[in-house]
Amino acid sequence: MSTENRTGKDKVTIANCSGFFGDRLAAAAEMVRGGPIDVLTGDYLAELTMALLFRLKMKNPEAGYTPTFLKQMEEIMGECLDRKIRVVANAGGLNPRGLAAGLRKIAEALGLHPKIACIEGDDLMPRLGELQEAGEPFVHLDKGVALKDAGMLPITANAYLGGWGIAEALARGADIVVSGRVADASLVMGPAAWWFGWKRDDWDRLAGAAAAGHIVECGAQATGGNYSFIDEVPSFLKVGYPIAEIYEDGSSVITKHPGTGGLVSIDTVKAQLLYEVREPSYLTPDVAARFDTIEISQEAPDRVRISGVLGSPPPETTKVCINCLGGYRNSMTIVLTGLDIEKKAKIFEEALFDNLGGKGTYAVEEVQLVPSNKENPETNDEAFAYLRISVMDRDQKKVDRFSSKIVELGLANIPGFTATAPPAKGTPAIVHWPALVSGSRITQKITLEGEDFTVDFMPHEALAAPPAATKMHVPPAPSGKTIRIPFGRIFATRSGDKGGNANLGVWGKTPEAYAFLREFLTVEKLKSLLKDMRPYEIDRYEFPNLYAVNFYIKGVLGEGVAASLRSDPQAKTLGEYLRAKIVDVPESIVP
Numbered sequence: 001m002s003t004e005n006r007t008g009k010d011k012v013t014i015a016n017c018s019g020f021f022g023d024r025l026a027a028a029a030e031m032v033r034g035g036p037i038d039v040l041t042g043d044y045l046a047e048l049t050m051a052l053l054f055r056l057k058m059k060n061p062e063a064g065y066t067p068t069f070l071k072q073m074e075e076i077m078g079e080c081l082d083r084k085i086r087v088v089a090n091a092g093g094l095n096p097r098g099l100a101a102g103l104r105k106i107a108e109a110l111g112l113h114p115k116i117a118c119i120e121g122d123d124l125m126p127r128l129g130e131l132q133e134a135g136e137p138f139v140h141l142d143k144g145v146a147l148k149d150a151g152m153l154p155i156t157a158n159a160y161l162g163g164w165g166i167a168e169a170l171a172r173g174a175d176i177v178v179s180g181r182v183a184d185a186s187l188v189m190g191p192a193a194w195w196f197g198w199k200r201d202d203w204d205r206l207a208g209a210a211a212a213g214h215i216v217e218c219g220a221q222a223t224g225g226n227y228s229f230i231d232e233v234p235s236f237l238k239v240g241y242p243i244a245e246i247y248e249d250g251s252s253v254i255t256k257h258p259g260t261g262g263l264v265s266i267d268t269v270k271a272q273l274l275y276e277v278r279e280p281s282y283l284t285p286d287v288a289a290r291f292d293t294i295e296i297s298q299e300a301p302d303r304v305r306i307s308g309v310l311g312s313p314p315p316e317t318t319k320v321c322i323n324c325l326g327g328y329r330n331s332m333t334i335v336l337t338g339l340d341i342e343k344k345a346k347i348f349e350e351a352l353f354d355n356l357g358g359k360g361t362y363a364v365e366e367v368q369l370v371p372s373n374k375e376n377p378e379t380n381d382e383a384f385a386y387l388r389i390s391v392m393d394r395d396q397k398k399v400d401r402f403s404s405k406i407v408e409l410g411l412a413n414i415p416g417f418t419a420t421a422p423p424a425k426g427t428p429a430i431v432h433w434p435a436l437v438s439g440s441r442i443t444q445k446i447t448l449e450g451e452d453f454t455v456d457f458m459p460h461e462a463l464a465a466p467p468a469a470t471k472m473h474v475p476p477a478p479s480g481k482t483i484r485i486p487f488g489r490i491f492a493t494r495s496g497d498k499g500g501n502a503n504l505g506v507w508g509k510t511p512e513a514y515a516f517l518r519e520f521l522t523v524e525k526l527k528s529l530l531k532d533m534r535p536y537e538i539d540r541y542e543f544p545n546l547y548a549v550n551f552y553i554k555g556v557l558g559e560g561v562a563a564s565l566r567s568d569p570q571a572k573t574l575g576e577y578l579r580a581k582i583v584d585v586p587e588s589i590v591p
Helices: 027-033 047-059 067-082 096-110 125-133 164-171 186-196 203-216 266-273 341-356 396-400 402-407 511-520 523-529 574-579
Strands: 011-016 039-042 086-089 116-120 153-159 176-179 243-247 252-255 281-283 288-290 295-300 303-307 310-312 317-337 364-370 384-393 427-438 443-448 451-456 482-486 492-498 501-507 538-543 548-553 582-586
Touching: 011 027, 011 186, 011 203, 027 039, 027 067, 039 067, 039 186, 047 153, 047 317, 047 427, 067 086, 067 096, 067 176, 086 164, 086 186, 096 116, 096 176, 116 164, 125 153, 153 427, 164 176, 164 186, 164 443, 164 451, 186 203, 186 243, 203 243, 203 252, 203 266, 203 281, 203 288, 203 303, 203 310, 266 295, 266 303, 266 492, 266 501, 317 341, 317 396, 317 402, 341 364, 341 384, 341 402, 384 396, 396 402, 492 574, 501 511, 501 574, 511 548, 511 582, 523 538
Parallel strands: 011 039, 039 086, 086 176, 116 176
Antiparallel strands: 011 243, 116 443, 153 317, 243 252, 252 303, 281 288, 288 310, 295 303, 317 384, 317 427, 364 384, 443 451, 482 582, 492 501, 501 548, 538 548
16 A cells, blocks of 8 residues: 555545434435535444344345445445545445445446455354364453353354455545444544554554544534533534544544534534543554543634544454344333322232242343322323333243233223333344454455455554643632532433443533543442442543543343343433432532
8 A cells, every 4th residue: 555645635524424224314315415525434343233134134145234325325425436536435335246246237327347356364153163172262351251162052243344455446446345343433543644644653643534434433422412511502403513624743633524513613523522431541443542641622614623633552362242142032111190000019929929920030120110100180191101021031032922912911900001112023133242253363354346355453562651631731620609400400421322321421611520520420329320320330431632531331232232121221311310410519510
């Protein structure tokens, strides 16, 4: 790959049009037509998506990729070629070669001739046995158990690839690059490295691109979507998708096309920086980026500058997302109305499990009472509370009959019996198994214009002095008169899933607010505020440069989103739950 800036331009403009499989279909065309860009990226994959794509592939072996990407490219392929906009997406899922073939069919029908690159090498399913025999135990990152010892049945296994395969494909002239499980941030890092001719040990530049990639990877979450302070967002209509203008030193400006809804501010960007992270060192297959060194500033309306990011060599391993068939799950929610809610819940629960054969009939049984009913209700709905009962087991027949056993009690149990939905059969519970594999075992295979070439993992020695957090002056925690107020009137949050775990990022807008937050919101305090988090082990990390703390809650989502029995299996609501809590805070930090 060339080691020189390919154009002489001082920046590369990289737009994102997708944060997940199912994101706004029109976003690709909006990004291409809304203003000048150099690269269009799309992130379509999540741990849940791989499980969904597996089901599609079981029905049709030629499927396994995200079909919406084909629809988007059919609309914009010609415009991208005319304007020399490169397209990079991980929409290949479990079948990137099939997606590339689909793109060629579209191009032929349109009379176009793009150079389409397909990146493989992430799919480890055919190699699992061989790799285990070679000393790769695929130990669960949270449970410490080797895959073989757990007796699990893997159905997908995909390593997270870095961005150098993308960079190489672009350097060889690819107009469109599609891949399987490339790490989210690598979709931006690869094009930036190609554009500027970065070397594989340009750690700080790569770290800057990794930060920008993480910010834009989830689409409109960086431009006002899911942002706590909703009153700050001028409009939620047609929210613009994010753009990263990346410079040769790795710094960037995050923005969006003019005339679109949403907002790009220091805080909307912080919200995404704190999404689905753990400690301040953000690991990718190509670099470890220190998020506690990020300098963030508002350059202009809807333009936020990211600079100062320090990086170091990545680990010698890369993450593997393994999905295993963990049996079947079923849930049903019963409406409890009016008086004696807790008594009714107990009566129904006892009768149901007696009808099912007793407690312990299923491998996992969970009962949750949500007492949302109001005293002296003014409407029928205000009298409702909800009893959610969920089960999981390897016996599909047993799980299938669970909801019918609930319906059998319809005329023989509590007064006012009704449910929120009719009975249904169980659905597969896909267990997420996060593990590591040696980078030396992974080779990216790129196919372009009938030619194959490879990019190998390149190990690097650890830096003698790894980057340290930026030193920040934090004032003493404010004291004085306090006021009782919802926590979220002062602090913003962003939460999400990390396999069976969840992260909860919390930040304030001022040094004084952060000084209070750092002292006030300990793990113990979080557990006292969110009592349903008490059973879980929680790690806490500080990001002084972002005025933030981040909590990593282990095991709260069970076996991952596709097997979780929680009402919110992706922990999206956890932050807003915390913001609703009433707390005593110093009056001096209240806006």
